[in-house]
Amino acid sequence: MRLRFAPSPTGFLHIGNARTAIINYLLARKYRADFILRIEDTDMERSSRQSEESILRDLRWLGIDWSEGPDVGGTFGPYRQSERFDIYRRYSEQLLLEGKAYHCFCTQEELEQMRKKAAETGSYEYSGRCRNLSDDEKKRFLDEGRKPTIRFRVPDGETVVIEDAIKGRVVFSSENIGGDFIIVRSDGVPVYNYIVIIDDALMNITHVVRGEDHLSNTPKQILIARALSLPVPKYAHLALVMGNDRKKLSKRHGITSVDMYRKEGYLPEALLNYLAMLGWSAEGEKEILAIDEIIAQIELEKLAKSAAVFDFQKLRWMNGHYIRTKSLEELLPLMLPFLAEAGINTNSIEKRTLLRAIEILRPYCELIGDIKNLAGMLLLDVPEYDEEAQTLLRSDEAALLVKETFAFFNQEPQNEITQLVNVLKVRTGLKGKNLFHPLRALLTGRLKGPELDQVMEILGFEGCRKRAEYVYHRFVEPQTH
Secondary structure, X not given: OEXXXXXXXXXXXXXXXXXXXXXXXXXXXXXXXXXXXXXXXOOOOOOOHHHHHHHHHHHHHOOOOOOEEOOOEOOOOOOEHHHOHHHHHHHHHHHHHOOOEEEEOXXXXXXXXXXXXXXXXXXXXXXXXXXXXXXXXXXXXXXOOOOOEEEEOOOOOOEEEEEEOOOEEXXXXXXXXXXXXXXXXXXXXXXXXXXXXXXXXXXXXXXXXXXXXXXXXHHHHHHHHHHHOOOOOEEEEEOOEEOOOOOEOOHHHOOOEHHHHHHHOOOHHHHHHHHHOOOOOOHHHOOOOOHHHHHHHOOHHHOXXXXXXXXXXXXXXXXXXXXXXXXXXXXXXXXXXXXHHOOOOHHHOOHHXXXXXXXXXXXXXXXXXXXXXXXXXXXXXXXXXXXXXXXXXXXXXXXXXXXXXXXXXXXXXXXXXXXXXXXXXXXXXXXXXXXXXXXXXXXXXXXXXXXXXXXXXXXXXXXHHHHHHHHHHHHHHHHHO
16 A cells, blocks of 8 residues: 655645645554655746745654655655656657647637637537647647647546545546646646656555545546556545635635644644544544544544534644643743743743743643743733733722732831732731732733732742832822822
Protein backbone atom coordinates (compact mmCIF):
# COMPACT_ATOMS: atom_id res chain seq x y z
CA MET A 1 0.00 0.00 0.00
CA ARG A 2 1.34 3.43 -1.02
CA LEU A 3 -0.41 6.71 -0.24
CA ARG A 4 0.51 10.26 -1.15
CA PHE A 5 -0.22 13.87 -0.30
CA ALA A 6 0.34 16.25 -3.21
CA PRO A 7 -0.07 19.94 -2.33
CA SER A 8 0.35 22.88 -4.71
CA PRO A 9 2.86 25.39 -3.31
CA THR A 10 0.81 28.47 -4.16
CA GLY A 11 0.22 29.68 -0.59
CA PHE A 12 -0.04 28.48 2.99
CA LEU A 13 -1.26 25.01 3.93
CA HIS A 14 -5.05 25.30 4.13
CA ILE A 15 -6.83 23.54 6.96
CA GLY A 16 -8.78 21.33 4.51
CA ASN A 17 -5.56 20.18 2.84
CA ALA A 18 -3.98 19.62 6.25
CA ARG A 19 -6.86 17.31 7.10
CA THR A 20 -6.26 15.36 3.87
CA ALA A 21 -2.56 15.02 4.72
CA ILE A 22 -3.40 13.85 8.25
CA ILE A 23 -5.87 11.19 7.05
CA ASN A 24 -3.31 9.84 4.55
CA TYR A 25 -0.57 9.84 7.17
CA LEU A 26 -2.71 8.03 9.76
CA LEU A 27 -3.79 5.39 7.24
CA ALA A 28 -0.16 4.88 6.24
CA ARG A 29 0.75 4.42 9.91
CA LYS A 30 -2.15 2.03 10.43
CA TYR A 31 -1.28 -0.25 7.52
CA ARG A 32 2.50 0.24 7.67
CA ALA A 33 2.29 1.74 4.19
CA ASP A 34 4.63 4.11 2.38
CA PHE A 35 3.57 7.75 2.58
CA ILE A 36 4.85 9.98 -0.24
CA LEU A 37 4.95 13.76 -0.43
CA ARG A 38 4.73 15.12 -3.98
CA ILE A 39 4.80 18.80 -4.89
CA GLU A 40 2.41 19.76 -7.70
CA ASP A 41 4.01 23.00 -8.85
CA THR A 42 2.98 23.34 -12.48
CA ASP A 43 1.20 26.63 -11.75
CA MET A 44 4.40 28.41 -12.67
CA GLU A 45 3.16 31.92 -11.89
CA ARG A 46 1.82 31.23 -8.40
CA SER A 47 4.07 28.40 -7.18
CA SER A 48 7.13 29.26 -5.10
CA ARG A 49 9.86 27.44 -3.22
CA GLN A 50 9.07 29.64 -0.21
CA SER A 51 5.49 28.33 -0.18
CA GLU A 52 6.77 24.75 -0.52
CA GLU A 53 9.06 25.21 2.48
CA SER A 54 6.16 26.68 4.45
CA ILE A 55 3.97 23.66 3.68
CA LEU A 56 6.71 21.21 4.67
CA ARG A 57 7.30 23.13 7.90
CA ASP A 58 3.59 23.06 8.77
CA LEU A 59 3.32 19.33 8.05
CA ARG A 60 6.28 18.58 10.30
CA TRP A 61 4.87 20.85 13.01
CA LEU A 62 1.72 18.71 12.94
CA GLY A 63 3.90 15.65 13.50
CA ILE A 64 3.61 14.31 9.95
CA ASP A 65 6.61 12.79 8.21
CA TRP A 66 7.02 10.96 4.91
CA SER A 67 9.15 8.16 3.52
CA GLU A 68 9.67 9.78 0.10
CA GLY A 69 9.58 13.39 -1.02
CA PRO A 70 11.47 16.32 -2.51
CA ASP A 71 13.55 16.83 0.62
CA VAL A 72 14.26 13.17 1.47
CA GLY A 73 14.48 11.63 -2.00
CA GLY A 74 13.29 8.15 -2.92
CA THR A 75 13.24 5.55 -5.68
CA PHE A 76 10.41 7.17 -7.69
CA GLY A 77 11.57 10.79 -7.91
CA PRO A 78 11.80 13.53 -8.83
CA TYR A 79 9.03 14.52 -6.41
CA ARG A 80 8.35 17.97 -7.87
CA GLN A 81 6.24 17.97 -11.02
CA SER A 82 8.27 20.86 -12.44
CA GLU A 83 11.25 18.49 -12.52
CA ARG A 84 9.33 15.76 -14.41
CA PHE A 85 8.52 17.57 -17.67
CA ASP A 86 10.64 15.19 -19.76
CA ILE A 87 8.53 12.29 -18.48
CA TYR A 88 5.26 14.00 -19.37
CA ARG A 89 6.59 14.99 -22.80
CA ARG A 90 7.17 11.33 -23.70
CA TYR A 91 3.60 10.44 -22.79
CA SER A 92 2.27 13.42 -24.78
CA GLU A 93 4.20 12.27 -27.85
CA GLN A 94 2.77 8.77 -27.39
CA LEU A 95 -0.81 10.09 -27.25
CA LEU A 96 -0.26 12.25 -30.32
CA LEU A 97 1.34 9.40 -32.23
CA GLU A 98 -1.54 7.06 -31.43
CA GLY A 99 -4.18 9.65 -32.33
CA LYS A 100 -5.47 9.84 -28.75
CA ALA A 101 -4.56 13.50 -28.52
CA TYR A 102 -4.18 16.32 -31.03
CA HIS A 103 -2.86 19.85 -31.40
CA CYS A 104 -5.45 22.57 -30.98
CA PHE A 105 -4.80 25.99 -32.53
CA CYS A 106 -7.89 27.78 -31.22
CA THR A 107 -7.00 31.16 -29.74
CA GLN A 108 -8.27 32.43 -26.40
CA GLU A 109 -10.52 34.88 -28.23
CA GLU A 110 -12.05 32.10 -30.35
CA LEU A 111 -12.60 29.91 -27.31
CA GLU A 112 -14.20 32.80 -25.44
CA GLN A 113 -16.61 33.34 -28.34
CA MET A 114 -17.52 29.63 -28.21
CA ARG A 115 -18.18 29.92 -24.45
CA LYS A 116 -20.38 32.98 -24.89
CA LYS A 117 -22.38 31.28 -27.61
CA ALA A 118 -22.73 28.14 -25.48
CA ALA A 119 -23.93 30.24 -22.53
CA GLU A 120 -26.93 31.29 -24.59
CA THR A 121 -27.96 27.70 -25.29
CA GLY A 122 -26.61 25.69 -22.36
CA SER A 123 -23.33 24.44 -20.93
CA TYR A 124 -20.05 24.85 -22.79
CA GLU A 125 -18.39 21.90 -24.47
CA TYR A 126 -15.41 22.15 -26.78
CA SER A 127 -16.64 21.55 -30.30
CA GLY A 128 -13.73 19.43 -31.46
CA ARG A 129 -12.98 22.03 -34.10
CA CYS A 130 -9.28 21.08 -34.35
CA ARG A 131 -9.79 17.30 -34.08
CA ASN A 132 -9.14 16.56 -37.73
CA LEU A 133 -7.08 19.40 -39.13
CA SER A 134 -5.13 18.71 -42.31
CA ASP A 135 -1.36 19.19 -42.45
CA ASP A 136 -1.87 22.30 -44.56
CA GLU A 137 -4.24 23.82 -41.99
CA LYS A 138 -1.76 23.09 -39.18
CA LYS A 139 1.07 24.68 -41.19
CA ARG A 140 -1.02 27.79 -41.87
CA PHE A 141 -1.78 28.23 -38.16
CA LEU A 142 1.89 27.74 -37.27
CA ASP A 143 2.91 30.27 -39.90
CA GLU A 144 0.49 32.73 -38.27
CA GLY A 145 2.48 32.32 -35.05
CA ARG A 146 -0.16 30.36 -33.20
CA LYS A 147 1.16 28.15 -30.40
CA PRO A 148 -1.01 25.04 -30.08
CA THR A 149 -2.26 23.36 -26.97
CA ILE A 150 -2.63 19.58 -26.83
CA ARG A 151 -6.12 18.24 -26.29
CA PHE A 152 -7.05 14.74 -25.20
CA ARG A 153 -9.46 13.03 -27.58
CA VAL A 154 -12.29 11.93 -25.29
CA PRO A 155 -13.67 8.60 -26.53
CA ASP A 156 -17.36 8.52 -27.41
CA GLY A 157 -19.82 6.47 -25.37
CA GLU A 158 -17.37 5.36 -22.70
CA THR A 159 -18.46 4.72 -19.11
CA VAL A 160 -16.20 5.37 -16.13
CA VAL A 161 -17.10 3.61 -12.89
CA ILE A 162 -15.38 4.65 -9.65
CA GLU A 163 -15.71 2.34 -6.66
CA ASP A 164 -15.05 5.04 -4.11
CA ALA A 165 -14.15 3.83 -0.60
CA ILE A 166 -16.20 6.64 0.95
CA LYS A 167 -18.78 7.68 -1.65
CA GLY A 168 -19.55 4.21 -2.95
CA ARG A 169 -20.08 3.54 -6.65
CA VAL A 170 -19.98 6.67 -8.82
CA VAL A 171 -20.68 6.40 -12.56
CA PHE A 172 -19.65 8.93 -15.22
CA SER A 173 -20.23 8.98 -18.96
CA SER A 174 -17.61 10.37 -21.33
CA GLU A 175 -20.44 12.30 -22.98
CA ASN A 176 -20.72 14.52 -19.88
CA ILE A 177 -17.05 15.40 -19.47
CA GLY A 178 -17.27 18.60 -21.49
CA GLY A 179 -15.59 17.54 -24.71
CA ASP A 180 -11.92 17.12 -25.53
CA PHE A 181 -9.93 18.80 -22.77
CA ILE A 182 -6.50 20.42 -22.77
CA ILE A 183 -3.67 18.35 -21.34
CA VAL A 184 -0.74 20.59 -22.33
CA ARG A 185 -0.98 24.39 -22.47
CA SER A 186 0.38 26.44 -25.34
CA ASP A 187 3.50 27.26 -23.29
CA GLY A 188 4.29 23.53 -23.04
CA VAL A 189 3.27 23.19 -19.38
CA PRO A 190 1.08 20.11 -18.75
CA VAL A 191 -2.12 20.47 -16.72
CA TYR A 192 -3.01 18.83 -13.42
CA ASN A 193 -5.66 16.37 -14.66
CA TYR A 194 -3.22 14.93 -17.14
CA ILE A 195 -0.03 14.47 -15.15
CA VAL A 196 -1.51 13.53 -11.78
CA ILE A 197 -2.51 10.08 -13.02
CA ILE A 198 0.89 9.61 -14.69
CA ASP A 199 2.66 10.45 -11.44
CA ASP A 200 0.39 8.20 -9.39
CA ALA A 201 1.09 5.32 -11.76
CA LEU A 202 4.85 5.82 -11.97
CA MET A 203 5.13 6.26 -8.21
CA ASN A 204 3.14 3.08 -7.63
CA ILE A 205 0.45 4.89 -5.65
CA THR A 206 -2.18 2.32 -4.72
CA HIS A 207 -4.69 4.53 -2.86
CA VAL A 208 -5.59 8.16 -3.56
CA VAL A 209 -7.34 9.80 -0.62
CA ARG A 210 -8.27 13.40 -1.38
CA GLY A 211 -11.08 15.96 -1.12
CA GLU A 212 -14.35 15.40 -2.91
CA ASP A 213 -13.80 18.56 -4.94
CA HIS A 214 -11.49 16.33 -7.02
CA LEU A 215 -14.20 13.74 -7.70
CA SER A 216 -15.40 15.45 -10.89
CA ASN A 217 -11.82 15.37 -12.21
CA THR A 218 -11.41 11.66 -11.61
CA PRO A 219 -13.09 10.39 -14.83
CA LYS A 220 -10.73 12.51 -16.93
CA GLN A 221 -7.77 11.03 -15.09
CA ILE A 222 -9.05 7.49 -15.54
CA LEU A 223 -9.58 8.04 -19.28
CA ILE A 224 -5.98 9.25 -19.52
CA ALA A 225 -4.81 6.14 -17.67
CA ARG A 226 -6.75 3.90 -20.05
CA ALA A 227 -5.31 5.65 -23.07
CA LEU A 228 -1.77 5.15 -21.74
CA SER A 229 -2.39 1.65 -20.35
CA LEU A 230 -1.50 2.85 -16.84
CA PRO A 231 -2.84 1.33 -13.61
CA VAL A 232 -5.62 3.20 -11.79
CA PRO A 233 -5.38 3.58 -7.99
CA LYS A 234 -8.25 3.02 -5.59
CA TYR A 235 -10.00 6.27 -4.75
CA ALA A 236 -11.50 7.70 -1.58
CA HIS A 237 -12.91 11.21 -1.74
CA LEU A 238 -13.21 12.98 1.62
CA ALA A 239 -16.23 15.17 2.29
CA LEU A 240 -15.30 18.84 2.31
CA VAL A 241 -14.81 20.92 5.44
CA MET A 242 -17.52 23.58 5.78
CA GLY A 243 -18.08 26.68 7.86
CA ASN A 244 -21.10 26.91 10.13
CA ASP A 245 -23.07 28.40 7.22
CA ARG A 246 -22.57 25.10 5.35
CA LYS A 247 -20.36 26.80 2.75
CA LYS A 248 -16.81 25.71 1.97
CA LEU A 249 -14.44 26.85 4.70
CA SER A 250 -12.79 30.14 3.77
CA LYS A 251 -11.20 33.21 5.34
CA ARG A 252 -14.59 34.73 6.10
CA HIS A 253 -15.20 31.95 8.65
CA GLY A 254 -11.96 32.57 10.55
CA ILE A 255 -8.41 31.22 10.50
CA THR A 256 -7.92 28.78 7.62
CA SER A 257 -4.15 28.23 7.43
CA VAL A 258 -2.09 25.95 9.66
CA ASP A 259 0.56 28.67 9.89
CA MET A 260 -1.89 31.05 11.58
CA TYR A 261 -3.08 28.38 14.01
CA ARG A 262 0.52 27.88 15.09
CA LYS A 263 1.06 31.63 15.49
CA GLU A 264 -2.14 32.02 17.51
CA GLY A 265 -0.92 29.44 20.00
CA TYR A 266 -2.68 26.23 19.03
CA LEU A 267 -0.82 23.03 19.85
CA PRO A 268 -0.05 20.61 16.99
CA GLU A 269 -1.43 17.60 18.88
CA ALA A 270 -4.75 19.41 19.41
CA LEU A 271 -5.07 20.44 15.76
CA LEU A 272 -4.11 16.95 14.58
CA ASN A 273 -6.59 15.33 17.00
CA TYR A 274 -9.41 17.61 15.86
CA LEU A 275 -8.76 17.37 12.11
CA ALA A 276 -8.18 13.61 12.22
CA MET A 277 -11.63 13.07 13.72
CA LEU A 278 -13.50 15.70 11.72
CA GLY A 279 -16.30 13.74 10.10
CA TRP A 280 -16.37 10.49 12.09
CA SER A 281 -16.91 9.34 15.66
CA ALA A 282 -14.59 7.22 17.74
CA GLU A 283 -15.73 4.33 19.92
CA GLY A 284 -17.62 5.55 22.94
CA GLU A 285 -17.94 9.00 21.34
CA LYS A 286 -14.55 9.99 22.79
CA GLU A 287 -13.17 13.21 21.34
CA ILE A 288 -9.75 13.46 22.96
CA LEU A 289 -7.64 10.62 21.56
CA ALA A 290 -3.93 10.05 21.44
CA ILE A 291 -2.56 9.51 17.94
CA ASP A 292 -2.10 5.76 18.52
CA GLU A 293 -5.77 5.47 19.52
CA ILE A 294 -6.86 7.32 16.39
CA ILE A 295 -4.66 5.07 14.23
CA ALA A 296 -6.21 1.99 15.83
CA GLN A 297 -9.77 3.15 15.11
CA ILE A 298 -9.61 5.06 11.83
CA GLU A 299 -11.05 3.37 8.73
CA LEU A 300 -11.89 4.91 5.37
CA GLU A 301 -15.33 3.35 5.52
CA LYS A 302 -16.01 5.16 8.83
CA LEU A 303 -15.50 8.60 7.33
CA ALA A 304 -18.71 10.51 6.70
CA LYS A 305 -20.05 10.99 3.18
CA SER A 306 -21.55 14.37 4.08
CA ALA A 307 -19.59 17.56 4.74
CA ALA A 308 -18.04 18.13 8.15
CA VAL A 309 -18.61 21.49 9.85
CA PHE A 310 -15.52 23.10 11.34
CA ASP A 311 -16.30 24.06 14.95
CA PHE A 312 -13.81 26.73 16.06
CA GLN A 313 -15.05 26.69 19.67
CA LYS A 314 -14.65 22.94 19.92
CA LEU A 315 -11.08 23.19 18.63
CA ARG A 316 -10.32 25.88 21.23
CA TRP A 317 -11.75 23.66 23.97
CA MET A 318 -9.66 20.74 22.76
CA ASN A 319 -6.57 22.93 22.65
CA GLY A 320 -7.22 24.04 26.22
CA HIS A 321 -7.30 20.39 27.27
CA TYR A 322 -3.90 19.76 25.71
CA ILE A 323 -2.47 22.87 27.39
CA ARG A 324 -3.60 21.59 30.79
CA THR A 325 -2.03 18.18 30.21
CA LYS A 326 1.38 19.50 29.16
CA SER A 327 4.11 19.85 31.75
CA LEU A 328 5.07 23.35 32.88
CA GLU A 329 8.57 22.77 31.50
CA GLU A 330 7.05 22.07 28.07
CA LEU A 331 4.76 25.10 28.21
CA LEU A 332 7.37 27.65 29.29
CA PRO A 333 9.34 27.87 25.97
CA LEU A 334 6.05 27.92 24.02
CA MET A 335 4.75 30.82 26.09
CA LEU A 336 7.97 32.89 26.21
CA PRO A 337 7.33 34.71 22.89
CA PHE A 338 3.83 35.69 24.03
CA LEU A 339 5.13 36.85 27.41
CA ALA A 340 7.60 39.06 25.56
CA GLU A 341 4.72 40.50 23.49
CA ALA A 342 3.01 41.37 26.78
CA GLY A 343 6.02 43.47 27.73
CA ILE A 344 7.34 41.06 30.35
CA ASN A 345 11.11 40.80 30.71
CA THR A 346 11.35 37.11 31.50
CA ASN A 347 15.13 37.33 31.91
CA SER A 348 14.60 39.33 35.09
CA ILE A 349 12.18 36.82 36.62
CA GLU A 350 13.24 33.59 38.32
CA LYS A 351 12.32 30.48 36.37
CA ARG A 352 10.41 28.99 39.30
CA THR A 353 8.28 32.16 39.46
CA LEU A 354 7.53 31.91 35.72
CA LEU A 355 6.58 28.25 36.05
CA ARG A 356 4.32 28.96 39.04
CA ALA A 357 2.65 31.83 37.19
CA ILE A 358 2.00 29.56 34.21
CA GLU A 359 0.60 26.89 36.52
CA ILE A 360 -1.81 29.44 38.03
CA LEU A 361 -2.90 30.95 34.70
CA ARG A 362 -3.10 27.97 32.35
CA PRO A 363 -6.63 26.94 33.49
CA TYR A 364 -7.72 30.21 31.85
CA CYS A 365 -5.83 29.52 28.58
CA GLU A 366 -7.48 27.88 25.60
CA LEU A 367 -4.62 29.02 23.39
CA ILE A 368 -0.94 29.38 24.23
CA GLY A 369 -1.34 32.98 23.07
CA ASP A 370 -3.95 33.67 25.77
CA ILE A 371 -1.09 33.97 28.27
CA LYS A 372 -0.25 37.32 26.64
CA ASN A 373 -3.48 38.85 27.96
CA LEU A 374 -3.27 37.20 31.39
CA ALA A 375 0.35 37.26 32.48
CA GLY A 376 0.40 40.97 33.34
CA MET A 377 -1.84 40.21 36.32
CA LEU A 378 1.04 38.35 37.94
CA LEU A 379 4.28 39.40 36.24
CA LEU A 380 4.17 43.14 35.51
CA ASP A 381 4.90 45.79 38.14
CA VAL A 382 1.59 47.43 37.22
CA PRO A 383 -1.00 45.44 35.26
CA GLU A 384 -3.36 46.88 32.69
CA TYR A 385 -6.56 47.91 34.48
CA ASP A 386 -9.59 47.06 32.38
CA GLU A 387 -12.67 49.28 32.18
CA GLU A 388 -14.67 47.32 34.77
CA ALA A 389 -11.81 47.47 37.27
CA GLN A 390 -11.27 51.20 36.70
CA THR A 391 -14.96 51.96 37.22
CA LEU A 392 -15.04 50.02 40.46
CA LEU A 393 -11.80 51.51 41.81
CA ARG A 394 -13.08 55.05 41.20
CA SER A 395 -16.31 54.36 43.12
CA ASP A 396 -17.00 55.64 46.63
CA GLU A 397 -17.54 52.03 47.77
CA ALA A 398 -13.96 51.07 46.88
CA ALA A 399 -12.23 54.23 48.16
CA LEU A 400 -12.00 53.10 51.81
CA LEU A 401 -10.63 49.67 50.89
CA VAL A 402 -8.01 51.19 48.56
CA LYS A 403 -6.91 53.66 51.27
CA GLU A 404 -6.60 50.95 53.90
CA THR A 405 -4.76 48.60 51.50
CA PHE A 406 -2.33 51.42 50.69
CA ALA A 407 -1.87 52.07 54.40
CA PHE A 408 -1.34 48.37 55.13
CA PHE A 409 1.62 48.18 52.76
CA ASN A 410 3.19 51.47 53.87
CA GLN A 411 2.98 51.34 57.65
CA GLU A 412 5.84 50.51 59.99
CA PRO A 413 6.67 47.85 60.94
CA GLN A 414 5.63 45.93 57.81
CA ASN A 415 2.77 43.47 58.15
CA GLU A 416 2.82 39.91 56.90
CA ILE A 417 1.02 39.76 53.54
CA THR A 418 -1.06 36.81 54.77
CA GLN A 419 -2.73 39.20 57.27
CA LEU A 420 -4.03 41.53 54.54
CA VAL A 421 -7.59 40.23 54.16
CA ASN A 422 -8.24 39.95 57.91
CA VAL A 423 -6.83 43.43 58.56
CA LEU A 424 -9.01 44.90 55.80
CA LYS A 425 -12.11 43.21 57.22
CA VAL A 426 -11.50 44.84 60.59
CA ARG A 427 -10.55 48.29 59.28
CA THR A 428 -13.26 48.61 56.62
CA GLY A 429 -16.09 46.49 57.97
CA LEU A 430 -16.41 45.03 54.47
CA LYS A 431 -16.86 41.36 53.69
CA GLY A 432 -17.76 38.99 50.86
CA LYS A 433 -17.80 40.43 47.36
CA ASN A 434 -17.80 43.99 48.69
CA LEU A 435 -14.32 43.26 50.01
CA PHE A 436 -12.93 40.84 47.45
CA HIS A 437 -14.09 42.52 44.22
CA PRO A 438 -12.28 45.84 44.79
CA LEU A 439 -9.26 44.04 46.27
CA ARG A 440 -9.05 41.81 43.21
CA ALA A 441 -9.43 44.86 40.95
CA LEU A 442 -6.61 46.58 42.84
CA LEU A 443 -4.21 43.64 42.72
CA THR A 444 -4.92 42.25 39.22
CA GLY A 445 -6.64 44.99 37.20
CA ARG A 446 -9.64 42.73 36.65
CA LEU A 447 -12.73 41.47 38.44
CA LYS A 448 -12.14 37.83 37.49
CA GLY A 449 -9.09 35.63 37.61
CA PRO A 450 -7.04 33.36 39.86
CA GLU A 451 -7.47 33.12 43.63
CA LEU A 452 -6.15 36.14 45.51
CA ASP A 453 -3.83 34.06 47.67
CA GLN A 454 -2.21 32.77 44.45
CA VAL A 455 -1.88 36.33 43.15
CA MET A 456 -0.25 37.52 46.37
CA GLU A 457 2.03 34.48 46.39
CA ILE A 458 3.51 35.54 43.03
CA LEU A 459 3.53 39.31 43.69
CA GLY A 460 4.96 39.11 47.18
CA PHE A 461 4.78 42.00 49.62
CA GLU A 462 6.67 44.47 47.43
CA GLY A 463 4.69 43.64 44.30
CA CYS A 464 1.39 44.14 46.12
CA ARG A 465 2.68 47.39 47.67
CA LYS A 466 3.54 48.83 44.24
CA ARG A 467 0.05 48.10 42.93
CA ALA A 468 -1.67 49.50 46.03
CA GLU A 469 0.38 52.68 45.71
CA TYR A 470 -0.37 52.98 41.99
CA VAL A 471 -4.14 52.49 42.46
CA TYR A 472 -4.30 54.90 45.40
CA HIS A 473 -2.52 57.69 43.55
CA ARG A 474 -4.34 57.14 40.26
CA PHE A 475 -7.93 56.38 41.28
CA VAL A 476 -8.53 57.56 44.85
CA GLU A 477 -6.24 60.49 45.62
CA PRO A 478 -7.49 62.58 42.66
CA GLN A 479 -11.07 62.15 43.93
CA THR A 480 -10.18 63.73 47.28
CA HIS A 481 -8.93 67.01 45.78
